[in-house]
Amino acid sequence: MSGYLALSLALFSIGALGVVLRRNLLVMLISIEVMLNAAILALVVFSRMYGSVDGRVxxxxxxxxxxxxxxxxxxxxxxxxxxxGRPDATAMDLLKW
Amino acid sequence: MLAPTFLTGPAPLELALAPLVLVITACVVLAAALFRRGSEEERLVTLLVALGGCAMAFLALLQLLDRPGEAFAGEIQADNFGVYTGLLATVATGLVLLGVLGHTRRYGAGWGEALSLMLLSLAGILLVCMAGGLLALFLGIEILSVAAYGLTALTRRRGRSVEGALRYLILGAMASAFLLMGIAFAYGATGTTSIAALAPAQKLAHLDLTALELLALGFLLVGLGFKIGAVPFHTWVPDAYEGAPTPITGFMASAVKVAAFAAILRLVYTPLGTAHLAGLQNVLGVLAALTMVLGNLVALVQTNFKRMLAYSSIAHTGYMLLGVISPAGGPGAVLFYLAAYVPAVIGAFMVLVIIGRDTEDLEELGDLRGLAREHPALGLAMVVFMLSFIGVPVTGGFTAKLAVFSAAVDNGYVLLAVLGIVMSVVSVAYYLNVVRLMYIPAAQRSWYRGPARIGERAILATAVVVLLVLGLVPGEVLEGALDAARPLELLALK
Amino acid sequence: MIVLEGSIPAALTSLLSVVAGLGAIAGALVVVTAPRAFRAVMGLLITVVCLSIEYVLLAAPVIAFIQILVYAGAVVVLFLFVVMLLDLDGSRAESSSRGPVRWEWAIGGTAAFFMIGVCGIYYLAKLPAPAAPAVSEATPDGVQAIGVTLLRDYLVSFEAVAVFLLAAAVAAIYVAHAHGRGEKADPAEPDPAPEAGAAGAAAGKEAP
Amino acid sequence: MDNPILFLTILLPPFLGALVIGLTGRYLPRKLPGILGCATVLVSLAASIRGFVDLHHVEGALLEADFGVWFAVAPLTVRFHFLLDPLASFMTLVVSGVGFLIHVYSIGYMRHEARDERFFSFMNLFTGTMLTLVLAGNLPLMFIGWEGVGLCSYLLIGYWFTDGAKAAAGIKAFLVNRIGDLGFLIGIFLLVHAIGTVDFQALAQPALFESVGAGLLCGIGLCLFLGATGKSAQIPLYMWLPDAMAGPTPVSALIHAATMVTAGVYMVGRLGVLFAASGVLPIVAVVGAATAFFAATMALTERDLKKVLAYSTVSQLGFMFLAMGCGAYSAGIFHVYTHAFFKALLFLAAGSVIHALHGEQDIRRMGGLLRKLPVTGTTFLIGGLALAGLPLLSGYLSKDEILLAARTSFVPLWLLAELTALLTAAYVGRLVWLVFFGKTRIEAAAWAGVRESPPVMTGPLVVLAAGAALAGYVNLPHVVAHEGAALLKRFLAIAGEQAITASAAAEVAGLVVSGLVCFGGLALAYGFVVRRRAQLHARLARPGALGRLHALLLAKYFVDGFCMRYLAGGARKLAGVVHFLDELFVDAFLVRGVFGLLVRILGEATRLLQAGRVQAYGMALVLGGAAMLLYLLLSEIPW
Structure with a gap:
């Protein structure tokens, strides 16, 4: 079980890394998907741990x-x-402090 | 013995009636907008339909006051806490809708979509307020968030609007991931998804889930800290507030904030949260201090009125966090604070909406120059809002700050309360700057002309009256708020 | 349904789960490092598929099925569609991935985050073993059990998802719609081209 | 005894007036707002007199009214509870009486303003909130008035919003006041924490404080006193008052001389038992004496007519706090009362001068005005002499009482106070001479156009002058009027007051010394301002930077006489230091320093983060989450 949770945390962290590191907005969105997938994995893992359907639902x-x-x-x-003109996070510069 | 309670208690559908009404109204509005979106009269009609939906939801909620009940396997939990916050959010949304009553011309494109998104968002907010299960809470937050992303980008031809929405979405989705992760861990630590039953598992010799509980709380705090706009998770607030069309900003600063605080209060005051209350208090206390300081200081240097109010809203989040960490009396004080904050913030944004009625968005501080001389009533209302933000006596803001700070002092957070007071002194500078600007004579060119519309008068008058009532005779509301939050406090003090 | 826990040897199961886990991580790393959006989408696809294998191993074949259906079938396709629409790959790959946040910081921060979490799980928590097989088998992960739970215990959430999807659909369609009636580009906004150029120049200055 | 009607008649008219004038003033005939404003205050005054009379017939000399619960936050219940005891009644009379005269005067003063309804609306609002402050039966209610008067002060200082500096002065005043209010609020919180009540009547029971720790009690006292220093412009929060002179002169007279600034003194008197028990009275006395001295030295060299009076106000407020700090509460309140007369008079007369000179405020460009402005000049002279402490005028009697109290409690403070009194007489002499006597320094053309103000302005001056001369006779020293002495003191009977006993000889000696000090100060002024006037004039007539000339002038004083060198030079330096601190702290540090630094830091941050701040924000999410997780795990897991 711990292994699966570690996997979940790893995916979550890598997803976060993607959001932080990449400038391409599409890749940032994909990274967020990875993070959400990590969370879903955690749900399924705990569902398995308790043997209940709740987590899966x-x-x-x-x-x-x-x-x-x-x-x-x-x-x-x-x-x-x-x-x-481009899906680049650096192009988001209209809103400032 | 069961019969009387069954008869007097609300039926399951009654509990879910308010969100249901809103969703149906949203569908009606959407359908109407899909087929006919031409004339201003038609827009007015759809707006009235939406307002009617709000009114019905309000009544449906009012029904539930002092008639607690739960239904749908505990997913809907209509206690007074939920009803109170729900009522507040509904009123806030209604006020915003009322405020755009005279603006059918300006927000032409996306009128129907905006209305239906707002109603859907409100439905999500009500779900958050009355959620009895983690999943329902999460979905409520997601509904209101996704609608808020759409609303922020409502003026889709404006770079700022889209950019604000995009930033909001990227960070918001990230925060949602944190939230979902937190919910997963909470489920893992407790084996249940019901908020009320969210209790630490029994410690057995070979079993220790404390770390899971803490991970759950950590992830949840990031997600919820983001939604309430606490430093360092506040960064979306100024961008989204500035980017969104002003009425939408008013909606986000009021109704959405209510929902966020309802959620954080609900989750902190669970058996799980109170089991680690000391740690949560420390963490949230630090966040509160950071939030108050940063919000107020950065607000000082803003030149854009909406952005300034965004940072001021962050600062107010800090004050309210003081209430969140004070189990004795704090949650009730937060509810009351929200009640006093909502009219002021909606009013302030609505003044901006009103003066820019005939033109482009007016949102720079300089745009307010001379306003009070030209439109004394608007100026006076704005003065009241600013004073309430500062916390000057006789306005609701004073009573609210008093309630929150005294709760904090009561719970031993004297230093934080002092910091809060110091920071509200700092806030005087930028709030009064608004007042000062309004009284400077200037030849402003682009304010609205002609008499104020009925909806505008209604909303400003309502906001001012509510603030004064909350300042002068807060008794009833304060009691109501404290009573509504009492179950939460009892949980912590047990 | 097809693969139920216990019907294949335990060693094979754990080997498979390790492989799938590594695959998922590899896919995620592809997402982070791919120079082009297209490859990032493919990375997501790898992760999604590997995860669904994990779900099967976790005795949750339904969710695995849905994962494949929704992600591989819809989300990835949607991403690909947008990538093609914006014609990103042909014309410009991300010239430099070096964003405003430095590599060291980003990796260090996320790694610290990961380490803290993993330490919590590995060294501090004593997790229970997966629920005793009796319990596990008593609630077979059939479509029926899930369906019943979904519509009995999570009815409100189920409806809420519908509302969510409605809201998302309205928002997405409205925002992406190209030609709104009665709309014109905001004259108050600066011309995008020079702005973008300036931003690029600024970014370029910061790079060295 | 309950008497809600009385309280309503005192409190409501100004508020109603403010509302009516503010909302409908624009549509009313030209003069009506002013007349309405005066009428409402007159009603309050009449009701106050009625209350004053009633008090004498009431058992326990206490009238009260309760308008229900304001709010209840456990363990605290705050009611709309007002009370009228002798102290409050006395203050009510001062506020509504002097307030009424100033309202009348304002009709004349503001008649050139295009739209004066806002002015009268704010003035009425001020009177109402000040009366609320005075009549409040508990601290939070007093805080309403406290904040309200601060707000009105802000609105009125910045009345001429056109002028950026004036608007800034308003904000500065409000900000500094808020720092004081911060202390006040914290004091209230601590009080609730320690004792659980904020009712003045309950707080007048000494037994209440016996069980509270000395440190906590001292903290409460200090916090509340910080509030008082903010409102009453004492060290360290005095700097807003001179700047507040940017407002119209009637405002200076009403708010920044007669009423609002005395709120701090009133609060100390209100909480006399608390202050006596908390042990901070010595601090109050020291702060008061120090403020009195420093402000007086600054008044010596100030060149702006109204600012001289402002520094003088700060100085006199210092005297009041000195009295309060010596436990002689009634002496402090007595000085509040006499000061209200003569300082309001001085400001109004100064306003009349400024009015006649079309806005000129520099005393170096005045002189000889007594001939042109006989009524104004005479009344100013009376007010000035009362301030200087000329024997038999009101200021003499009240100041003497304070000096007596200081002498019996702590001699060094007494010496400092006598020195301050000397300086007071000196700067009064200088001021009066430069403005009203000697040859005029006004250009001939302008001189010809100087006219005495209309009766609506001089009328109040005459009434106030009578007050300034005679008001002191309600509280004669014991040695003079054995049985009829100290009427006011006996009437007020403030709880917590410390009895001051002095022999008849000591009293007489005090009276004589006070008189001598006054004459000495006037003589100093004569010697160094009047005799040197020719040189002064010659120097100023030359073209060039006035500041440098003035510095040269001062340098000449250095050479001339040791005494004046010490006084003027030292004062100049002190004033310089204080100004420097003011500049450094408020302007440079707060405004330019902190804000400037902030702006610069933010600017840098913007530059760094401009490209793709979203990622940096995401990083904040991750790092914040990591920090929180780390903390939670470390703190909660038993290692």
Whole structure:
């Protein structure tokens, strides 16, 4: 069980790393997907640990949420690229301190 | 013996009625907008429908006051805490809708979408407020967040709007991942998904889940700290607030904030949270201090009114966090603080909406120059809002700060309370700067002309009256807030 | 359904789970390091597939199935679609991945995060063994059990997901819609091109 | 005895007036806002007199009214509870009486303003909040008034918002006041924490404080005193008051001389038992005496007519705190009362001068005005002499009482106070001479146009002058009027007051010394201002930077006489130091330093983070999460 949790944490961390490191907005969104997947893995692991269905049900619904979120994210990226020409985080410079 | 309680207690559907009404109204509005979005009259009608939905949700919630009940396998938990916060958020949304009553022309594109997203978001907020299960709470937060992303990008041709929304979404989705991870660990540590039953597992010789509990709390705090806008998870606030169209900003600063605090209070005051209350208090205490200091100091140097209010909103989050960490009386004080904060912040943003009615968005501080001379009533209302933000007596802000700080002192956080007071002194500078600017004579060119619309008058008058009432005779509301939060406190003090 | 726990040797199961886990991590690393968005999408696909293998090994074949269905079937395709739409790969790969946050900081921070979490799990928590087989088998992970739980215990959440998807759909369609009626580009906004150039120049200055 | 009607008649009219004038003033005939404003204060005054009379017939000399619960946060219940005891009644009379006269005067003073309804609305609001402060029956209610008067002060200082400096002065005043309020609030919290009540009547029981730790009690006292120093412009929070002179002169008279600034003194008197028990009274006395001295030295060299008076106000407030610190509460309140008359008079007369000279405030460009402004000049002279402590005028009697108290409690403070009194007489002499006597330094054309102010302005001056001359006779020293002595002191009977016993000889000696000090100060002024006036004039007539000329002038004083060299030079230096501190701390440090640094840091951060701040924000999420997890794991796991 600990191994699976470590895997989950590793995926979560790598996802976070992707968000922090990459400038491409699409890759950032993909990294967020990795993070969400890590969380879903944790749910399934605990579901297995307790032998209850709850975690799995939560996981299923969380997959739906992740998909919905990515849809909105992609829509925003498209709108952003229309305005600024490239899906680059460094192009987000209109809002400042 | 069971019969009377069954008869008097609310039926399951009654508990879920308010969100249901909102979702149905949202669908109606959306459908109407899909097929007809031409004329201003039609927009007005859809707005009235949305307002009607809010009103019905309000009544449905009001029904539940003092009639606690739970249904749907405990996923809906309509205790007074949930109903109180839900009512507050509903009123806030209603006020925002009322405020754009005269603005059918300005926000032409996306009118129907905006209304339906707002209603859906409110439904999510109500779900958060009345959530009895972790999953329902998470989904409520997700609904309100995803609607908020959409709303922030409502002016999709404006770079700022899209950029603010995109930043909000990237960080928000990241925070959602933290939240989901936290929920997973909470489930792992306790074996249950019901918030009320979220208790540490029994310690057995070969079994110790304490670390899981702590991981759960840590992840949850990141996710919820993000939603309430606590430093260092606050960074989305100024961007999203500045980028969003102003009425939407008002909505985010009021209703969404209510939901965020409802969520954090619910999760801190579970058996799981109270088992590690000391650690949580320390962590949140540090966050509160950082939040108060950073919010106020950065607000000082802002030139954009919306951004300034965003940082001020962060600062207020800091004050409220003091209440969150004070088990005795704190949660109630936070509820009351929200009640006093919501009208002021909506009012302040609405003044901005009103003066920019005929033109582009006016949102720089300089745009307020001379406002009070030209429109004394607007100026006066704004003065009241600013004073309430500062916490000057007779306004609700004073009573609210008094309640929160005295709760903090009561719980031994004297230094934090002193810091809070010091920081509210610092805040005087930027709030009064607004007042000063408004009284400087200037030939402003682009304010609205003509008399104020009925909705605008209504909302400003309501906000001012509510603030004064909360300042002068807060008794009833304060009692109500304290009572509503008492179950949470009892959990911690046990 | 197809593979139930216990029907294959334990050693093989653990080997498979290790391999799949490494695969998932490798996929995630591809996401982080891929120079092009297209490859990052492929990395996500690897991770997703490996994870679904893990789910099967965790006696959760339904969720594995849904994972493949939703992720490989919808999310990845959606990403690919957007990548093609924006025509990213052909014209410009990310010239330098060196963002504003330095490599060392980012890796150090996330690694610290990971280490703290793992220490918590490995050294501090004494986790229970997977629930006794009796319990596990008493609640077979059939579609039926999940369905019943979903619609009995999580009815509100189930409905809430519907509302969520509605909200997401409205938001996404509205935001991505190209030609709104009565809309015009905001004249108050600066012209994107010079802005972007300036930002690029600024970024370039910071790089060395 | 309950008498809600009385309280409503005192409190409501100004508030109603403020509301009506503020909302409808623009549509009213030209003069109506002013008249309305005066009328409402008159009603309050009448009711205050009624209350004063009633007190004499009431058992226990206490009237109260309770308008229900304001709020209840366990363990604290705060009610809308007002009380009128002799102390409050006396203050009410001062506030509404002097306030009424100043309102009348304002009609004349503000008639050139295009829209004066805002002014009268704020003035009425101020009167209402000040009365709330005075009549409050508990600390939070007093805090309403406390904040309210600060707010009105802010609004009125910045009345001419057109002027950036003036608006800044308003903000500075409010900000400094808020620092004091911070102390006040913390004091209230600590009080609730320690004792659990904030009711003045309950707090007048000495037994209440016996069980509280000395340190905590001292902390409470210090915090509350910090509040008092903010409102009453004492060291270290005095610097806002001179700047506050940017407001219209009636505002200076009402708020920054007669009423609001005395709120701190009033608060100390209100909480007399608490302060006596807390052991901070010596600190109060030292701060008061020090403030009195420093402000007086600064008044010596100030060149702005109103600012001289402002420093003088700070100095006199110092005297009041000295009295409070010596436990002679009634002496302090007595000085509040006489000071209200003569300082309001001085400000109004100064306003009349400024009015006549079309805004000129530099005393070096005045002189000889007595001929042109006989009423103003005479009344100013009376007020000035009362301030200087000329025997038999009101200031003499009240100041003497304070000096007596200081002498019986701590001799060095007494000596400092006598020295301050000497300086007071000196700067009064200098001021009066430079403004009203000698040859005029006003240009001929302007001189010809100088006219005495209209009766609506001089009327109040005359009334106040009578007050400034005679107001002291309510509290004669014991040695003079054996049986009828100290009427005021016996009437007030402030709880916690320390009895001061002095022999008849000592009293007489005190009276004589006070008189001598006054004459000595005037003589000093005569010697060094009047006799040297020719040189002064010659120097100033030359073109060039006035500052350098003035410095040269001062250098000449150095050479001329050791005494003046010590006084003026030292004062100049001291003033310089204080100004420097003020500049350094408030302007340079707070405004330019901290804010400037902040802006620069933020600017840097912006530059660094401009490209893709989202990632940096995400990093904050990760790092913050890591830190929180680490802390939680480390603190909660038993190792």
């Amino acid at each position: 939560m996981g299923i619904l969380a997959i739906a949420v992740a998909a919905g979120e990515v849809a909105v994210g992609l829509a925003l990226v498209i709108a952003f690229v229309r305005l600024r």
